[in-house]
Every structure is written in C-alpha cells, then in structure tokens.
Amino acid sequence: MDKPKLADVAERAGVSLTTVSRVLNNRGYIGDKTRKKVHAAMKELNYYPNEIARSLFxxxxxxxxxxxxxxxxxxxxxxxxxxxxxxxxxxxxxxxxxxxxxxxxxxxxxxxxxxxxxxxxxxxxxxxxxxxxxxxxxxxxxxxxxxxxxxxxxSSDNYRGGVMATEHLIDRGCKHVLHINGQLSLETPANLRRNAYEETMKQKKMPYQTYETVGDYISRMFDENPKIDGVFASDDLIAARVIREANKRGMRVPENLKVIGYDGADMTRMLLPELTTIKQPxxxxxxxxxxxxxxxxxxxxxxxxxxxxxxxxxxxxxxx
Amino acid sequence: MDKPKLADVAERAGVSLTTVSRVLNNRGYIGDKTRKKVHAAMKELNYYPNEIARSLFxxxxxxxxxxxxxxxxxxxxxxxxxxxxxxxxxxxxxxxxxxxxxxxxxxxxxxxxxxxxxxxxxxxxxxxxxxxxxxxxxxxxxxxxxxxxxxxxxSSDNYRGGVMATEHLIDRGCKHVLHINGQLSLETPANLRRNAYEETMKQKKMPYQTYETVGDYISRMFDENPKIDGVFASDDLIAARVIREANKRGMRVPENLKVIGYDGADMTRMLLPELTTIKQPxxxxxxxxxxxxxxxxxxxxxxxxxxxxxxxxxxxxxxx
DNA sequence: ATAAATATGTCAACCGGTTGACATATTTAT
DNA sequence: ATAAATATGTCAACCGGTTGACATATTTAT
Incomplete structure (x- = not known):
C-alpha cells in the first residue's frame, strides 16, 4: 500500500481536495466538524502532507x-x-x-x-x-x-582576542612568547589573531615568532626556542597538545611555561577547565x-x- | 530575473525539453555536439536542476x-x-x-x-x-x-565494556569502586554498562553502588564514600568532572583514586589523553x-x- | 541497398500538492 | 426580510521536472 495522499484523506473524510487543503493551510472558512473529520482521517491514514510537493509550488x-x-x-x-x-x-x-x-x-x-x-x-x-x-x-x-x-x-573580535591573549601572557611575566596558528595561506580571520600577536609583541619590543600547524610544529617550536616561557595557541586543541608536550619535556605549566588557548567551547571547558583561553561567544x-x-x-x-x-x-x- | 529552468536551458541550447532531460539523466541517445551545447547553456545560465521537482516525480x-x-x-x-x-x-x-x-x-x-x-x-x-x-x-x-x-x-558491546572497565579497576588494586551512569529510566544501552559493573562486583563479592547523574551527584558520591578508590564513569565527560572534583578534594589521581571513563571519542582523547577509557568504535x-x-x-x-x-x-x- | 543504430523532436500524462475563480447553500447579523 | 458572513464544492492551471509512446531524419554496419 502506498503512502496516503491528500486525495485519500479527502475521500476518507468525505470532503473535497480543496477542503483538506484549506484545513492543512488554515485558509478560508472551515467548519469545526469538517476540520475534525479531516484531522481524524489524517490520523487514521497516518497521513503526512508531502512537503516536497508543497515546496515545489x-x-x-x-x-x-x-x-x-x-x-x-x-x-x-x-x-x-x-x-x-x-x-x-x-x-x-x-x-x-x-x-x-x-x-x-x-x-x-x-x-x-x-x-x-x-x-x-x-x-x-x-x-x-x-x-x-x-x-x-x-x-x-x-x-x-x-x-x-x-x-x-x-565573527568574534579576533584581533582583540589576539591582543588580549598576548598581553595576558606578558602580564603574567612571560619573556619569550611564541604563537601557533594555522597556515597563513588559508586567509581565515584567525590570521587576525596572528597579526594581533605580532603587532603587540613588536610594540613591546619583544621577539616574536609564529609557528604554522604543519609537520611536527610543536616539537620544532620547543627545540628551536629553549627559552620559551609562553605560548599563545590559536585554538584550544593546539594548546592541549602544547601542554602535553611540555609535560613530556619536564616543563611545568604554568610555572615554567604559560599556555593560553583560543575558542573556549563548552566541551573544551568541560574536559580541560584548567586551560586559560579566549572564549568566543x-x-x-x-x-x-x-x-x-x-x-x-x-x-x-x-x-x-x-x-x-x-x-x-x-x-x-x-x-x- | 527568476531562476532558470529546464525550458530556459532548452531554448538557449536550441533543443527540446526532452533532449535536455536526456542529457541531465544520461538516458537514450545523445549526440556529442548536442551534449556540449546543453552543458554550455546550463553554465551560461547558471542553471541547477531543481531537485525538488525531480524528487517529487x-x-x-x-x-x-x-x-x-x-x-x-x-x-x-x-x-x-x-x-x-x-x-x-x-x-x-x-x-x-x-x-x-x-x-x-x-x-x-x-x-x-x-x-x-x-x-x-x-x-x-x-x-x-x-x-x-x-x-x-x-x-x-x-x-x-x-x-x-x-x-x-x-551499538558497541556495552556489557563487555562495562566488565572490562570494572575488572580493570579491580586489577589495578581498587577496593571501593563506584559507578556513575545516566538515569536508569532512560532505558538506554548504557544501562548494560551498569549491569556489567554491578554483576562483576557482585561476582567478586565487592561492595558496589551506582550513582545516577542527578543533582550534585559527584560531591555526594565522594561525601558518602570516604574509602572510595576507583570510579567507573559511564562517559568521559563525567570522568573529567570526577577527576576535577577529586583534585579539589586533595586526592591524587591515580595514586589515591583511579578513574576510568567511557567513549574515547577523538576530541576527548585530544584534550584529555591521560584519561583511561573504554573506546567505542x-x-x-x-x-x-x-x-x-x-x-x-x-x-x-x-x-x-x-x-x-x-x-x-x-x-x-x-x-x- | 537495406536494416539497425543513433539522434532528436513532439506530445501528453504524471509526481502531490496549492491557489484563484466561481458557484451554491446555510447561517448570522441588522 | 435581506445582505453579509460562513461553509463547502468543482474546476483548471501551476510548480519544474521525468517518462513513455511515437515520429522522423541521419548515420553506421552488413
């Protein structure tokens, strides 16, 4: 047996097609008894109006x-x-x-x-x-x-977030703050975080460097920067990886290394509530x-x- | 100007409706030149076939x-x-x-x-x-x-997972293992994890208790069980909360308290890789x-x- | 040379609804 | 008593495609 259609409902309720359509769309005048009959028929037939047909029209x-x-x-x-x-x-x-x-x-x-x-x-x-x-x-x-x-x-204020993160690390006493971000070529607004980091560091006359998320970027970052004491990661997942790698290398967070992430999504905050982060709304x-x-x-x-x-x-x- | 339709493409390409439809659906015989003409017309008009109409038929x-x-x-x-x-x-x-x-x-x-x-x-x-x-x-x-x-x-083998988690804690030396699970009334397969826990504990003749995720269940669990040394949480988010609360209470994980979660989703493993868990495929x-x-x-x-x-x-x- | 295959067209019905025009009957308001 | 409002019906066109039947012209194969 096929799916019931409008005509089946009309027949069952003993009314015309137009009347059923009127009930369905609440157009024009419909009597109470008729409306109930139609609804009863729809229920009995397990009828669901075909949205595809409706959409087309x-x-x-x-x-x-x-x-x-x-x-x-x-x-x-x-x-x-x-x-x-x-x-x-x-x-x-x-x-x-x-x-x-x-x-x-x-x-x-x-x-x-x-x-x-x-x-x-x-x-x-x-x-x-x-x-x-x-x-x-x-x-x-x-x-x-x-x-x-x-x-x-x-979007959220990526530039401001980048400034906040960078300044926060500096305020907490970091001298060698590095940044990790996606590839510049992707041209996403996350690049504004990078710009904010670099410009803030420049302004404070502190050395800066951004690592892009390619290859084994975290190991490389630690290897190339023995004096590293602060990391601004452009998202929380990266920050989690940085913390893990730091622990592996015997660095203590936040004592030897301070890490700030980005995003502050619900699930991240549940699983990793200790992470300092910039929360997007x-x-x-x-x-x-x-x-x-x-x-x-x-x-x-x-x-x-x-x-x-x-x-x-x-x-x-x-x-x- | 309205969205172009099949008829517009046909007109533009100088062919009939049927021919365009044949090109679209790869039915019957179509000449190479005609096919190209039709495709060119579709491109020029920025035509996308109406899936709604097609679906209806x-x-x-x-x-x-x-x-x-x-x-x-x-x-x-x-x-x-x-x-x-x-x-x-x-x-x-x-x-x-x-x-x-x-x-x-x-x-x-x-x-x-x-x-x-x-x-x-x-x-x-x-x-x-x-x-x-x-x-x-x-x-x-x-x-x-x-x-x-x-x-x-x-589903995955929830009962087996429950047994594995429970036995694991016991193997690691836990004497007072508690379980946290959703409400029994939800009648989900996660209840099998609970059954597995309870039956395993019973079989080992160890005391057991399941806390349901209502109210401040974690605090309650710790308050009511000073000798607690193992927790089997029915998902990783709960496990994360348990670890946090334990730390807050000055308990060290895994020294004083062992915690195993459930699910092992990618994101959890990235953010909280140190968590022991039962991984679902x-x-x-x-x-x-x-x-x-x-x-x-x-x-x-x-x-x-x-x-x-x-x-x-x-x-x-x-x-x- | 001839049949078969290829290429394209016309036409009409169909998918399951919606909508407007118009008709008619009944109920309600003044 | 009469007009307006209410209730329902019939009919046909439409939304934008698909499909089958049939026709005709051209190309290909034997």
Missing amino acids: IKKTYIVGVIFPTTNNPFYGQLIYHLENFCEALGYKVLLCNSGGREDKERAYLEMLQSHQVDGIIAGAHNRGIDIYQRSKMPIVGVDRYLADHIPIV IKEMAEEAVRLLMNQINEVENPTVANITLPVQLIQGKTT | IKKTYIVGVIFPTTNNPFYGQLIYHLENFCEALGYKVLLCNSGGREDKERAYLEMLQSHQVDGIIAGAHNRGIDIYQRSKMPIVGVDRYLADHIPIV IKEMAEEAVRLLMNQINEVENPTVANITLPVQLIQGKTT
Missing part, C-alpha cells in the same frame, strides 16, 4: 544549508548545534554539509544545496576561490570566513548568523550587508 | 534524517561527522535534527522528516514511547538505542548504521533485521 523549502569543515570539533560542534537550534525555532531545517576542508567537497555541496532549493546557506568552510559564492544570489552568511564581497560575515555568533540569514531570506530587496563582530572574553584558568 | 529525495541529542558533544559530534561522511559518499544528504533530549522535539522532527519524504532515518535520541517509530514503515536504524521491534540497532558504528539503512532503502522486501554489536577497546591512560 510555493518555491520555498524552509531548509538552510550549513557548510563547515566538521562536527567533530568542540568549536564547530557547538556552533552547528546552536545554528540548528535557532533555525529550528524559526521553522527551518538544516542540511548538514561537512566539507572536511576539501575544496571539491565544498563546491559539490554548494551545487547540491542550490539544486535542493535551500532557502539560504550558512558557511564557514575553509576554501577560497569558490566562484559560486560570487555568482550566487542566494541568501548566504559567512561565519568567521570571507566568502564574497556581498556576503555578510559574523559561539552561541551568539550562531544567533547572529541566523538572524542575518533570515534578514536576507525575508527582505525582498536591499538587505543591508553589515558584518557583525562580537566581543571575546578572557577565561583565566590555571595554565597561565 | 521519482519519489526519492536522497536525504537521510539524523536525530541525535546534540552535535555539541565529543561522542555525538564524531558519530554525526562519520554518518554524514558515509551518507555523502553514497550520494545521500543529511538533515540534522538535534532533539536535545526532548521528546516533543523528537516527535516533531519525526513528523517533519516524514513530511519531507526522507529516504530513511538514523536515530539515537533519548526518548521512549514515541509511537511513530512503531507505526512507521520507513527505513530506520537506531544507534545505541532501541526504537521498535522491527528497527535494527547498531564510533566510525565503525556510523559505517554499520549507514550500511543497515541502505539495505533497507534498497531492498524492496524482507530486509533482515540483524542487530550489530561492535567490540570496544580499553585505552590505558594515566588515570588508573
């Missing part, structure tokens, strides 16, 4: 595509969680796309999302040079990521991203492209 | 609904990551549903997924008594969760779940309902 799917590298990460996992929650609250569903940092996957996902007629996209994937972002007129919001000139970005970032997207979806013309930058916060732990 | 969406409490958790974040990857590899998209442990949300999501005509559902949410699972004839797989008699379950669980789902989706009749139980592994850290 109304040209709206109430689906938002969400493209990020992975959910398997404290920061993205939390961000995606909140994105989904805010979307759900507004009646939108989320199509999850893990790009895994691969440009080909991101491109394929973007095409898929367009084909699937999503109402909008929230993206924070890694790759540049994807022209679809340029060409697309679809509502899009970037989270912590520049995608195209006309696409608004939600992840939930608020998700909220703003959804808000900006809905502005674009609902405003017919002229959605104001205003980038949003949210404040970060230093969480003092026991590693600095 | 072929009665297949290539969408899988994925219902779990949250992505904001090392275990689920990783599981969902792999689920998405395996689905993507097979040409299926993932609709993400975070039930947040709320029955009403789970129910609403299930209805939504049916309406959206998803081809199948993979669920590991918390609530029982949702009759939709019983009634539904849709392909469904439960991960670590009983949903209905006819729905296959993928999360990626393999995702793989099996997708495999079982595809079996149901593709087999017309008589999909064999075989539950899958995968082996767990003890990861020796420094907390035991």
